[in-house]
Amino acid sequence: MALLPLDEAQRRLLALAAPLPVERVDVPGALGRYLAEPLRARRAQPAAHASAMDGYAVAGTDLAGPWQVIGESAAGHPFPGQPAPGEAVRISTGALLPAGCDTVIIQENTARDGQTLRLIAPGPAEAQRHVRRCGSDFARDDELLPAGTRIGPAQIALALAAGHKHLAVRRPPRIAVIDSGDELAADPESCAPHQVPASNGAMIAALVAAIPCEVRRIGPVADRLEDLTAALAQAEDCDVVVTTGGASVGDHDLVRPALANWGAELDFWKVAIRPGKPLMVARRGALLAVGLPGNPVSSMVTAYLFLLPLLRALLGAAQPLARALPFTLAADLPPVGDRRELVRAAIDAEGCLSPVRTQDSGALGALAAAQVLIDRPAGAAPAPAGETVLAYLLENGGLA
Ligand SMILES: Nc1nc2c(c(=O)[nH]1)N[C@H]1C(S)=C(S)[C@@H](COP(=O)(O)OP(=O)(O)OC[C@H]3O[C@@H](n4cnc5c(N)ncnc54)[C@H](O)[C@@H]3O)O[C@H]1N2
Ligand code: MOO
Numbered sequence: 025m026a027l028l029p030l031d032e033a034q035r036r037l038l039a040l041a042a043p044l045p046v047e048r049v050d051v052p053g054a055l056g057r058y059l060a061e062p063l064r065a066r067r068a069q070p071a072a073h074a075s076a077m078d079g080y081a082v083a084g085t086d087l088a089g090p091w092q093v094i095g096e097s098a099a100g101h102p103f104p105g106q107p108a109p110g111e112a113v114r115i116s117t118g119a120l121l122p123a124g125c126d127t128v129i130i131q132e133n134t135a136r137d138g139q140t141l142r143l144i145a146p147g148p149a150e151a152q153r154h155v156r157r158c159g160s161d162f163a164r165d166d167e168l169l170p171a172g173t174r175i176g177p178a179q180i181a182l183a184l185a186a187g188h189k190h191l192a193v194r195r196p197p198r199i200a201v202i203d204s205g206d207e208l209a210a211d212p213e214s215c216a217p218h219q220v221p222a223s224n225g226a227m228i229a230a231l232v233a234a235i236p237c238e239v240r241r242i243g244p245v246a247d248r249l250e251d252l253t254a255a256l257a258q259a260e261d262c263d264v265v266v267t268t269g270g271a272s273v274g275d276h277d278l279v280r281p282a283l284a285n286w287g288a289e290l291d292f293w294k295v296a297i298r299p300g301k302p303l304m305v306a307r308r309g310a311l312l313a314v315g316l317p318g319n320p321v322s323s324m325v326t327a328y329l330f331l332l333p334l335l336r337a338l339l340g341a342a343q344p345l346a347r348a349l350p351f352t353l354a355a356d357l358p359p360v361g362d363r364r365e366l367v368r369a370a371i372d373a374e375g376c377l378s379p380v381r382t383q384d385s386g387a388l389g390a391l392a393a394a395q396v397l398i399d400r401p402a403g404a405a406p407a408p409a410g411e412t413v414l415a416y417l418l419e420n421g422g423l424a
Contacts (some may be wrong), residue, residue: 027363028292028296030297034330038333041337043060045194045318046192051188051191052181054191055191057174057191059191059193063191065186067186069186070159072120073125076128079349080112080141081112081127083107084317087151089112093136097115099117105172119216133252172333175191186220195340196398198264200242201206201266202252202256203224203269209221224323228323249282256283264334265313268318269316270282271303279304288307292304296402298367300322302316303317314326321385322385325366333345341424346424350414351413352412353378356407358396368383368391368397377415
């Protein structure tokens, strides 16, 4: 099977991902999900002209003073009357402007003696200053966010401010993560020399924690066709099953035959990237299987490039793929071979990138020192320090 270019492999995977059913959840509970429909404003914000500062509300046609202070408009307690020329109303930040007022003079620019208020500012007061006009943040019926937008802290506040108690979002995907390999020890404190502590499953579960989903961990499972098939069968009620290891061409690499044994149909296998070449994707009805390579760095990189976008797509994200950002190189990079390379790198104090000490796909010590993946095209010439490169942020699943 020919190696697929990364873009094409991602496209093929995302084409298999139908967004999950819609449910309505309370607004704070929608954190990390994606809007299933556009967010419209059910009210205007501010709902009336409001003050942006603490001071005095006056009419824009009555700016010279002095004024008589005839009352107060506090947040939640509007002033009921309408000041006449020569009158002002004490006002606090966020409070509504009294009728007939369109200007706030900040209190630092005034002196008050009893109810008499004077300007002490060097210049004249300016009409319409320090006022948040009705609807200046948003107007009623405005489309505030398109469907497919991720709901973060600001979007939660916006939805509440726009008058929503609930939001329509997609239900979180259920995923099963299977560690497989005879060499894997479940207990890292009791690991014989011929064994390796199972770490990929926990790493993948931690990586997807940035995205709302239910994770079931399975294994470690032995390198036996029937064991692996039985492990896959345990994931039948899930939306996605993820395996790590056994994805390559060795005699004990059984994920492909186990997927076939279980009735899953292979969609593609092997992508032209380093690390992560043996990635495979299969489907069994609506259930998608993502076979990650066993090498820990390959597992992490392919989970980042394929599994996270898949979960976002199932949640209805408009932009499921991570976005790469430009960075300056602090060190030279070697040329790239015939597979697109995801170079593990650290961000220095100046915000520039240096590759970590080894790019070995088994080197977890080096992976743990990396904060980004530099995206290097296949066949690229050496890149000298100072050059701009594109890189994906690893933290929290990156910027999508
Ligand atoms: N003749 C060839 N050999 C290999 C090729 C190839 O094209 N031809 N591809 C290489 C590449 S690239 C990769 S990546 C690896 C991936 O192989 P597998 O997916 O079959 O992974 P395993 O052989 O099962 O394990 C590799 C390595 O990773 C460790 N591992 C596996 N699972 C876990 C886990 N859950 N937690 C921690 N560590 C794990 C395992 O012990 C091995 O050391 O194949 C190359 N070979
Ligand atoms: O692709 Mo493998 O992941 O080069 O080590």
